[in-house]
Amino acid sequence: MKTKTLVFIGGGNMASAMINGLLEDGADPGHILVAEPDEARREQLAARFGIRTLDDNREAARQADILILAVKPQALKAVALDLAPTLEQNRPLCLSIAAGIRHASLQSWLGTGVPVIRIMPNTPAMLGAGASGLFAPPDIDQGLRELAEHIMRATGIAVWLDDENQMDALTAVSGSGPAYFFLFMEAMENSARSLGLPDKTAHLLVLQTALGAARMAMESPSGLENLRNSVTSPGGTTEKALEVFATGGLTQLVDKALRAARDRSIELSESMGGNE
Numbered sequence: 556m557k558t559k560t561l562v563f564i565g566g567g568n569m570a571s572a573m574i575n576g577l578l579e580d581g582a583d584p585g586h587i588l589v590a591e592p593d594e595a596r597r598e599q600l601a602a603r604f605g606i607r608t609l610d611d612n613r614e615a616a617r618q619a620d621i622l623i624l625a626v627k628p629q630a631l632k633a634v635a636l637d638l639a640p641t642l643e644q645n646r647p648l649c650l651s652i653a654a655g656i657r658h659a660s661l662q663s664w665l666g667t668g669v670p671v672i673r674i675m676p677n678t679p680a681m682l683g684a685g686a687s688g689l690f691a692p693p694d695i696d697q698g699l700r701e702l703a704e705h706i707m708r709a710t711g712i713a714v715w716l717d718d719e720n721q722m723d724a725l726t727a728v729s730g731s732g733p734a735y736f737f738l739f740m741e742a743m744e745n746s747a748r749s750l751g752l753p754d755k756t757a758h759l760l761v762l763q764t765a766l767g768a769a770r771m772a773m774e775s776p777s778g779l780e781n782l783r784n785s786v787t788s789p790g791g792t793t794e795k796a797l798e799v800f801a802t803g804g805l806t807q808l809v810d811k812a813l814r815a816a817r818d819r820s821i822e823l824s825e826s827m828g829g830n831e
């Protein structure tokens with residue numbers, strides 16, 4: 556992996572997050588190349604990471620052992636079709652992080668002989684705390700799967716999906732998920748202030764509590780229900796709050812919200828080419 560050249564097509568937010576994670580994981584900046592049309596952005600990337608940049612996608616792709624497609628989904632078809640003749644020559648492993656673009660579409664745009672893996676990362680990747688889902692058809696060999704997984708593990712955890720349709724559920728859970736937790740923390744923070752706590756104190760208490768709860772859940776062998784029960788004394792304060800959540804239908808509301816996100820992911824995929 557250390558000797559392979561990684562080429563990003565598109566040097567925006569998610570590419571930066573991944574490059575940051577890869578360099579912190581020990582990748583050699585001399586083996587990372589970004590093709591990006593915006594000159595200021597290229598200069599920023601080169602200065603921040605010490606990596607090479609180019610404004611020519613084809614020239615960058617020619618140098619790739621691993622090609623990461625990191626442009627917006629709306630731009631991907633044109634970019635992929637333009638790269639296809641180059642990729643037919645050197646056949647790098649292509650990873651697409653574009654939301655909603657199906658594997659079959661990617662394969663038809665990039666060319667049938669090019670190995671393609673679809674990935675859905677999320678924004679905490681920029682801190683090495685991301686959660687990514689990976690999907691590849693059965694004909695992609697184990698070595699290429701391990702390479703893709705290794706790259707995504709540099710930005711957090713990586714899980715394989717065996718059915719591409721699960722990508723829409725994963726998008727609803729981990730892709731959009733950070734926003735749900737931000738909303739819940741925001742609501743707790745507002746409430747803490749209205750209960751009389753100073754702004755800064757309210758903010759810190761909510762964030763540290765969320766972090767502490769997430770760490771307990773990650774590190775404890777108990778399931779979430781057991782953890783919740785263990786901090787809920789009969790007749791105590793937590794029980795009172797949980798009763799209010801239950802009466803308000805929190806569990807059903809969360810389920811409804813995730814289904815809406817999943818359905819929107821399907822709609823967006825269909826509007827961007829479906830399985831063409």
Ligand SMILES: NC(=O)c1ccc[n+]([C@@H]2O[C@H](COP(=O)([O-])OP(=O)(O)OC[C@H]3O[C@@H](n4cnc5c(N)ncnc54)[C@H](OP(=O)(O)O)[C@@H]3O)[C@@H](O)[C@H]2O)c1
Pocket residue numbers: 564565566567568569570590591592593596612624625626627628630634652653654675676677678730
């Ligand atoms: N951000 C997230 O949370 C997230 C999560 C999961 C997946 N993703 C996926 O990651 C991909 C990138 O998202 P992002 O948030 O990083 O977007 P972004 O910040 O807009 O990055 C896209 C970059 O690609 C550049 N670009 C545009 N056209 C190009 C072309 N023809 N050739 C090469 N580069 C080109 C853009 O340059 P200009 O700005 O000059 O146009 C921009 O710097 C998307 O497909 C998205 O679905 C993002």
